[in-house]
Amino acid sequence: MTYLAKPKIHHPSLPVNALGFTRRDYEGPVSTLCAGCGHDSISAAIIQAFFDLAVPPHRVAKLSGIGCSSKTPTYFLGQSHGFNTVHGRMPSVLTGANLANRGLLYLGVSGDGDSASIGLGQFAHVMRRNVDMTYIVENNGVYGLTKGQFSATADKGSRSKRGAANDDEPIDLVMMALTLGASFVARGFSGDKEQLVPLIKAAVQHKGAALIDVVSPCVAFNNHSGSTKSYDYVREHNEAVNRLDYMPERAPIVTEQAPGETRDVVLHDGGLLRLKCLDPDYDPRNKVAAMAYLESHRARGIVVTGLLYVAEDASDLHDAQETVDAPLNQLSDAELVPGAAALEGVNASLR
């Protein structure tokens, strides 16, 4: 397998963002995933979101586990450092990286096998520690990379490509994240970029653990009838509770999309999230109601998407640790090493 670089020549007419970067600056080499794989659409949404946010690409650290989904960080943000870690354990690596340098943006990319099967423990703990990150699960209900075995998010009764039924209850990562204290929880669909891009932008700006569970069909192993993670099934059964306009500027922008009541959520930095409420009763600030809503819809086979929960007063692991403002990896020797005189004091106390 080879490394396919894309030409770096910028056409003068390419649109640039506030930093003068083009979209190309947020891309990576050409994807080697199957044509039509949902994961590639998510990569495209990530590229769009970071371009729109005008984040300097090198200020992002992207981490993943193992799987087709976890391969995707190669294909976006080519100017960012990336780390393809081990299967199911990316959350701990991301936690350590975040502790080392609080000044970067952390993007975790994982699969449903990676996060809900082998990595369920680390998924749970990274959420409850409220590590400041955007955590995207590219959820296809199967292990794509090892050729189509059911993962722990496969719905009970859904059928594999070979016709076998899944007898086990599914794990809903959205529900788990809610109970575990994640402060931003959303679900998207790789086939709906309009909805997904603003969700990613809001998650990136959010302080604390932000989970986006993105249903992302695997065209090779889980896109047949009998699957509940196929393009057709998700298009038919997906119900968005809201659509999001992310507004980094303070002034709300009203877009011309679907009509409906709007609801503003104030972010920790004073930014606003304006939600178009497709279901006027759904309030993403109310965790208990959100959980009841999700559960009752799940029972009816409906995949609820949108911004499902956001805590307005978010904090993160660094607040809990009371770490200094400067990144720990940039502290000088003088700030770290107490020196010979202090050591003499220790010696004296041990005599």
Add this chain to the structure above:
Amino acid sequence: MRPLERTNDFVVKFANVNGSGSASANGLFAKAILRMGVPVAARNIFPSNIQGMPTWYEVRVVEDGWRGRRGGVDLMVAMNPETWKADLAEVEPGGYLLHDATKPLAADRMRADVTAVGVPLTALCHEAFSDARQRQLFKNIVYLGSLASLLSIDPELVEAMLAEQYRGKAPLLEANRQAFRLGFDWTREHAGPIGLRVERRDRVGDRIFVDGNSAAALGAVYGGATVCAWYPITPSTSLAEAFMRYCRKFRVDKATGKHRYAIVQAEDELASIGMVVGAGWNGARAFTATSGPGISLMQEFIGLAYFAEIPAVLFDVQRGSPSTGMPTKTQQADVLSAAYASHGDTKHPLLFPEDPTEAFEMGAQAFDLADRLQTPVFVMLELDIGMQDWLTAPFRWDDSRALDRGKVMSAEELEAGRDFGRYLDVDGDGIACRTLPGTHPRRGAYFTRGTSKDRYARYTEEGPAYVDNMQRLLRKFETAKSLVPGPVIERAAQPTRAGIVWYGSTGAPMAESLAALEGQGIHLDRMRVRAFPFADAIPEFVAAHDRVFVVEQNRDAQLRALLVNECGIAPDKLIAVLHYDGNPLTARFITSEIGEKARALGIASRMPVEGRQKSAAD
């Protein structure tokens, strides 16, 4: 049987019930003797850390400065009725036993050849204190007073120590002093001194009394560690706790109260090492503290860190294994599993501190090595070093020393157009440059992965690229040989063709044992191994001798196996001397094992010479 008469050379053992508050009084006892200028070798012996279980503390008062256990007990402080029988049986003929005489002692519960000293500890406390917890706690201080009187320890010295301990807590100090005096005065009046005596000397010098886990944690502070991720496991827990303590003391920003460190108690060892790897990748100095079972769980990540070349420090405080083994017993049984930890072709630098002084030094140095070599580095502590207080050389630090962060390419270098290949060996030492995330807007980013890659970090499955990288990793390991601490080699008093090799806590009884062996005409050149990979001097030492004893605390002669494997040494040249029942090694054991083997091999010279008068206090 005449009662024993000994000055500055005897063993006192405290038999206590865990959770009864005895640790503080026992520690004061050891320290009081040190302050009289007489060295001690002290050890906790704990079957478990659960309340109500028996625990022992043994203090060898040893003017000659030997660091190991002697074996046998001259004075038993028998405070645990449950273990009375065994404790009594352990006392040497002519020895002494101190007990609580509040209730009369049945004659059949004593030995005729042991002198019983009964002090009504409970009754004295009952009279003096009203609070139930105080009555229990101060019993320990009362027996400390009794011991001071029996052994001729200067009471004012103990009172001065109490004053230091309870500085600013006047009522507590007063109560402690009262309890101490109670025991001292009562005993002086009713029992008088016994045949065991502490006499003032000047043999302690500037040495300190400290446990290896605290020392290693302090080393981590001095080594610039900022991230600690750990999961509790005996005997490593106190290392992480000591790091917290020292960070609170030394790493809190005075102006803001904020921390220049982060400590995470992870959900398991997989997460601990994952956090360490993430922090190391991102340029912070990070470590975990664990024991054998934790090392087992960390295997996959250790391989990733080796192959992705990420600095990490692992303190492995070894305990009795395998499995959950003997968690409160000491061993050196993780040597092989650490040296070759993980899947695939991997090997890792190991450091073997011999005592808390070296635990501090190596605890700091490990971070420089990890950054310089961009790889996981293990500090191989042992329960016997980590959880015991040792009389040891004071910690030293040279203020001109800078932390060695290794080959990290800066934004300026990248801007200047310096060629960056993450796995490109630029100067032949096998170590490539790395960049940290966020360094430069357009240069130096790369994708870290455990899969095969070329010199510029691009994914490839090409065989030659894989082999090229694996060979470079071997070159890097060669470089490590000259960076890790070399062996400490010392010649025997007489020329000899036989040698002895050891590492870690095995050094504690070694000097005493070698002196005894010399007395038997067995002369051994000696080498203490301090690190893996093995410096060239190590195989050279073996090559220069016909037979070499390798003394270790595990069943399978793990260091010996590593020597055979890594240095191509003929196995029959290395004679294993093994002790692995979990209890600290004694000089008696080494002397008798080696003496027997040496005589069988004809190594002993015919004429025994005067044993060299060498003591650790020199």
